[in-house]
Amino acid sequence: MREKRVPMRELSPEERVKSFAEVALGYSAEEAMLEAKRCLQCRDKPCVTGCPVGIDIPAFVQAIREGEFERAIAVIRESNYLPGITGRVCPQERQCEAKCRLGRRYEPLAIGALERFAADWERARGVRKPAKAESTGRRVAVVGSGPAGLTVAAYLAERGHGVTIFEALHEPGGVLAYGIPEFRLPREVLNAEVEYVRSLGVEIETNVLIGATYDIDELFELGYSAVFLGTGAGLPRFLSIPGENLNGIYSGNEFLFRINLMKAYLFPEYDTPVKVGDRAVVIGAGNVAMDAARCAARLGAEVQVLYRRSEVEMPARREEVRHAREEGISFRFLTQPAAFLGESRVHAVRCLRCELGEADESGRRSPVPVAGSEFEVEADTVVIAIGQSPNPIIAMKHPEIETTPKGTIVVDEHGRTSREGVFAGGDITTGQATVIAAMGAGKRAAKAMHAYLRGLSP
Amino acid sequence: MRSVIVHKEELAPGYKLFVIRSPQVAKKIQPGQFVMVRVHEKGERIPMTVADFEREAGTITMVVHEVGKTSRMLAGLEVGDEILDLLGPLGKPSEIRHYGSVVGICRQGTAGALYSILRALKQAGNRVTVIMGAKSREYIIFEERMRGFCDEVVVATDDGSAGMKGYAVAALREYLKKNRVDYILAIGPTKMMKTVGRIAKEHGIRATASLGAIMLDGTGMCGACRVTVAGSTKFACVDGPEFDATEVDFDELQRRQEFFREEERLSFELYEEGT
Numbered sequence: 133m134r135e136k137r138v139p140m141r142e143l144s145p146e147e148r149v150k151s152f153a154e155v156a157l158g159y160s161a162e163e164a165m166l167e168a169k170r171c172l173q174c175r176d177k178p179c180v181t182g183c184p185v186g187i188d189i190p191a192f193v194q195a196i197r198e199g200e201f202e203r204a205i206a207v208i209r210e211s212n213y214l215p216g217i218t219g220r221v222c223p224q225e226r227q228c229e230a231k232c233r234l235g236r237r238y239e240p241l242a243i244g245a246l247e248r249f250a251a252d253w254e255r256a257r258g259v260r261k262p263a264k265a266e267s268t269g270r271r272v273a274v275v276g277s278g279p280a281g282l283t284v285a286a287y288l289a290e291r292g293h294g295v296t297i298f299e300a301l302h303e304p305g306g307v308l309a310y311g312i313p314e315f316r317l318p319r320e321v322l323n324a325e326v327e328y329v330r331s332l333g334v335e336i337e338t339n340v341l342i343g344a345t346y347d348i349d350e351l352f353e354l355g356y357s358a359v360f361l362g363t364g365a366g367l368p369r370f371l372s373i374p375g376e377n378l379n380g381i382y383s384g385n386e387f388l389f390r391i392n393l394m395k396a397y398l399f400p401e402y403d404t405p406v407k408v409g410d411r412a413v414v415i416g417a418g419n420v421a422m423d424a425a426r427c428a429a430r431l432g433a434e435v436q437v438l439y440r441r442s443e444v445e446m447p448a449r450r451e452e453v454r455h456a457r458e459e460g461i462s463f464r465f466l467t468q469p470a471a472f473l474g475e476s477r478v479h480a481v482r483c484l485r486c487e488l489g490e491a492d493e494s495g496r497r498s499p500v501p502v503a504g505s506e507f508e509v510e511a512d513t514v515v516i517a518i519g520q521s522p523n524p525i526i527a528m529k530h531p532e533i534e535t536t537p538k539g540t541i542v543v544d545e546h547g548r549t550s551r552e553g554v555f556a557g558g559d560i561t562t563g564q565a566t567v568i569a570a571m572g573a574g575k576r577a578a579k580a581m582h583a584y585l586r587g588l589s590p
Numbered sequence: 591m592r593s594v595i596v597h598k599e600e601l602a603p604g605y606k607l608f609v610i611r612s613p614q615v616a617k618k619i620q621p622g623q624f625v626m627v628r629v630h631e632k633g634e635r636i637p638m639t640v641a642d643f644e645r646e647a648g649t650i651t652m653v654v655h656e657v658g659k660t661s662r663m664l665a666g667l668e669v670g671d672e673i674l675d676l677l678g679p680l681g682k683p684s685e686i687r688h689y690g691s692v693v694g695i696c697r698q699g700t701a702g703a704l705y706s707i708l709r710a711l712k713q714a715g716n717r718v719t720v721i722m723g724a725k726s727r728e729y730i731i732f733e734e735r736m737r738g739f740c741d742e743v744v745v746a747t748d749d750g751s752a753g754m755k756g757y758a759v760a761a762l763r764e765y766l767k768k769n770r771v772d773y774i775l776a777i778g779p780t781k782m783m784k785t786v787g788r789i790a791k792e793h794g795i796r797a798t799a800s801l802g803a804i805m806l807d808g809t810g811m812c813g814a815c816r817v818t819v820a821g822s823t824k825f826a827c828v829d830g831p832e833f834d835a836t837e838v839d840f841d842e843l844q845r846r847q848e849f850f851r852e853e854e855r856l857s858f859e860l861y862e863e864g865t
C-alpha cells in the first residue's frame with residue numbers, strides 16, 4: 133500500500149512565471165494506473181457522497197486500474213459533461229477527496245487527477261460521437277454559457293430537444309472563458325468541451341444579452357417552450373473606501389477579463405491592454421484572488437495578497453495557494469484595507485491590522501480592525517477580489533421572476549423560478565459557488581425541464 | 591447574429607458614418623443607448639453610440655471618429671463587410687419627456703450621438719436647440735439633419751470659419767443670456783462636458799452628460815467604466831452613460847480615460863506601420 137499519492141508533474145516555478153502555460157501536467161497512463169491501485173473500492177462509496185454530481189468514483193477508478201480508459205471516461209460522463217474542466221478546477225480536497233477513506237490514515241486518493249487523466253486521454257484520441265436522439269420538436273433557450281448553461285444544453289439536446297444558448301460575451305464558457313486563466317485551464321480543454329456540446333446539435337449565439345437584445349417574452353414568442361437562466365454571479369463588489377477609483381485599481385473581474393478573455397498578456401499582438409506595475413496588491417483570498425495574483429506575477433509584478441482573516445479561512449483551492457506561494461507571491465493576513473492613496477495612479481494602500489473576534493454566521497471568526505494600527509503597503513496596481521454578486525440585468529427587466537434581497541433568483545429544488553416555464557441554476561441562484569455545483573444545479577433543472585417539455589400539450 | 595454594413599459615408603476627415611443591418615438591435619434600441627463592437631479576432635471591445643435607427647429596415651447608424659487602432663479599423667470597413675461582434679442595446683436610454691426648452695450641445699462627431707435623442711425630445715413636445723462646435727467648418731457634422739427638426743441650430747467654430755468664433759460652451763453662455771432653458775444635454779469631450787456642468791450649476795439648470803468612460807464588457811461585469819457621481823461610484827455602462835452633469839467628477843473621468851494612453855499609442859503605431 134502506497135501511503136502517498138503518485139505526485140503529478142508540474143512546471144517548475146521559474147518556468148511558470150514566464151508564461152501562461154498549464155502548470156499541472158497530468159498523469160501518464162502508468163502513473164494513473166499506479167495511483168488507481170491505491171483505491172480501496174469501499175462498498176459504501178463515501179467519496180461519491182462528497183461529489184455534487186454523484187460520479188461513481190470507485191467504478192471509474194477501477195476501470196483506470198485495469199487500463200480500461202474508455203470505460204473509465206464513460207462512467208464519468210454518465211454524471212459529468214465537463215470532466216476535463218472539473219478534473220482541473222474542482223476543490224476536491226473539500227469534496228470527494230475529503231470523504232475518501234484512505235484519508236483517515238494516508239493521503240486521500242487523487243480523484244481529481246484521475247478524472248483529469250481520463251478526460252485528457254479521451255480528448256487526445258479525439259473521437260467522441262454523440263448518440264443522436266430523435267427530435268422532440270421542442271425548443272429550449274438557455275441563457276448564459278457557463279458550466280450551468282452548458283450542462284442544461286447538453287442534457288436536453290441528448291434527449292432530442294432543440295437547444296439555443298444565448299451568451300452576452302463574444303465567446304462561450306462563462307467564468308471558464310473570462311475568469312480562470314490558461315495556466316489552470318488551457319483553452320483547448322474548454323474549447324473541446326464546448327465543441328462536444330455543439331456536436332449534440334446545440335446552437336450557441338454569442339453577443340446576445342437577454343434582458344436587452346431579447347427579453348424573455350420574446351424568447352417564448354420565438355417558439356422556445358422553456359427558458360433556463362444560468363447567468364452567473366458576475367457583478368464585481370468593491371470596498372467602498374476612499375480612493376477606490378484611482379488608476380491602477382481593478383476589480384478581479386476586470387483584471388482577469390482583460391488577461392484571459394481579451395488576452396492582454398499578449399498585448400500588443402492582441403489589442404486590449406492591461407497595466408501591471410512593479411508592485412501589485414491583491415485583496416481577498418478566494419480563487420479569483422489567487423488567479424489575479426498569479427497573473428500579476430506572470431506579468432512581472434512583485435505580488436502581495438492581503439486578507440482580513442487568517443490563513444486557515446482562505447476560501448481558495450489549496451493547490452492554488454500552494455502554487456501561488458511557489459511562484460513567489462507573499463501573503464499578509466489579518467489585514468484590512470482602509471484607503472487607497474495616490475494622485476492619479478494608486479501608490480499605496482492604507483491598511484489596518486485585524487484581530488479575530490467572535491464566529492460569524494459562516495462559522496468563521498470574524499476579523500475586527502485594531503484601532504490605531506494603520507500602516508501603508510506600497511502598490512502601483514491593486515486588484516480587488518472580494519467577491520461577485522448575481523448579474524442583475526434579467527431580474528431588473530423581469531420583476532415577475534422572484535429574487536432574494538441578495539439578488540439571487542429564487543428556485544425550488546427542481547430549479548423552477550416563480551415564472552412558468554422559466555428555470556434557473558448555478559451562481560445566479562446560489563451566489564458565487566463552484567463549477568461543479570453549477571453543473572449539479574444545471575442537471576437538476578434540466579431533468580425538470582425535460583419533464584416539463586414532455587408534459588406540454590403538443 | 592450577423593451585423594452587416596449596408597451604407598458608408600465620409601462626413602468629415604476622420605469621421606465616417608455607417609448604416610448597419612442588425613435587425614434585433616434596431617428593434618430594441620432607444621435613443622442614448624450604445625453597442626459594444628469588436629472588429630477582428632485579436633481586437634478589443636469598444637463602445638459606439640447608436641446615432642440613429644430604422645426599425646422597419648432593421649438598421650442602426652453610427653458615426654465613427656478615428657482616434658486609434660480600433661476606430662480606424664472599424665472606419666476602414668466597407669459596405670458588405672460584417673462587423674465581427676456587435677452587442678446591444680446597452681446602457682440606459684436617455685430620459686425623454688417634456689422638459690420645456692432643451693439645449694443639446696456637442697462637438698464634431700458627437701453630433702451623431704446627440705441626434706436621435708434630440709429628435710425624440712422634439713417629438714415629446716420640447717423646444718429644441720442644438721449648439722454644434724467644431725475646429726472649423728468642414729467638421730460641422732449632421733448640420734442638415736439637425737436643421738430638419740431643431741427649432742434653432744447654433745454653430746461655433748474654433749477658427750470662425752462657420753458660425754460664431756469660439757468654443758461651443760461660449761456659445762452656450764451667450765445663448766443662456768437671451769433664452770430660458772430647462773434642460774441641457776451634453777455629449778462631447780470631457781472638458782466640454784465639465785464646463786457645461788459648471789454652467790448648468792451656476793444657472794440652476796438641469797443638465798445631463800453622456801460619459802465616455804473606458805469600457806470592457808459593457809454589461810456591468812467589470813467596473814472598468816466606474817465613475818463618481820454625487821460622491822458615489824456608478825458603472826457608466828449600466829447606470830449610464832448619461833448622468834447629472836452637475837454632479838459628475840469629470841477630473842477623475844479624464845484621468846481614467848488617459849490611463850492606457852501609452853499602450854494605445856503603441857498599438858496605433860504598430861498598426862500604422864503594418865498597413
Ligand SMILES: Cc1cc2nc3c(=O)[nH]c(=O)nc-3n(C[C@H](O)[C@H](O)[C@H](O)COP(=O)(O)OP(=O)(O)OC[C@H]3O[C@@H](n4cnc5c(N)ncnc54)[C@H](O)[C@@H]3O)c2cc1C
Binds near residue numbers: 306343523525564565
Ligand atoms: C476567477 C474565478 C476563478 C474561479 N475558480 C474556480 C475553481 O477553481 N473551481 C471552482 O469550482 N469554481 C471556481 N470559480 C467559480 C465558478 O467559476 C463559478 O461558480 C461557475 O462558473 C458558475 O457557473 P454558472 O454557469 O452559474 O455561471 P458563469 O460561469 O458565471 O456563466 C454565466 C454566463 O452567463 C452570461 N450572461 C450573464 N447575463 C447574461 C444575459 N443577461 N444574457 C446572456 N448571457 C448572460 C455571462 O456572460 C457568462 O458567460 C471561479 C470563479 C472565478 C470568477
Ligand SMILES: Cc1cc2nc3c(=O)[nH]c(=O)nc-3n(C[C@H](O)[C@H](O)[C@H](O)COP(=O)(O)OP(=O)(O)OC[C@H]3O[C@@H](n4cnc5c(N)ncnc54)[C@H](O)[C@@H]3O)c2cc1C
Binds near residue numbers: 699801848
Ligand atoms: C458610451 C460610449 C459611447 C461612445 N460612442 C462613440 C461613437 O458613437 N463614436 C465614436 O467615434 N466614439 C464613441 N465612443 C468612444 C470610442 O469608444 C473610443 O473612441 C474608442 O474606444 C477608441 O478606441 P481606439 O482603439 O480607436 O483608440 P485608442 O487609441 O484605444 O483610444 C483613444 C481614446 O479612446 C478612449 N478609449 C479607448 N479604449 C476605450 C474603450 N474600450 N472604451 C471607451 N473608450 C475607450 C480612451 O479615452 C482613449 O484615450 C464612445 C464611448 C463611450 C464610452
Ligand code: SF4
Binds near residue numbers: 178234
Ligand atoms: S473513498 Fe477513496 S478509497 Fe474508498 S472508494 Fe472512494 S476513492 Fe476509493
Ligand code: FES
Binds near residue numbers: 815826
Ligand atoms: S464596462 Fe464593464 S462594468 Fe461597465
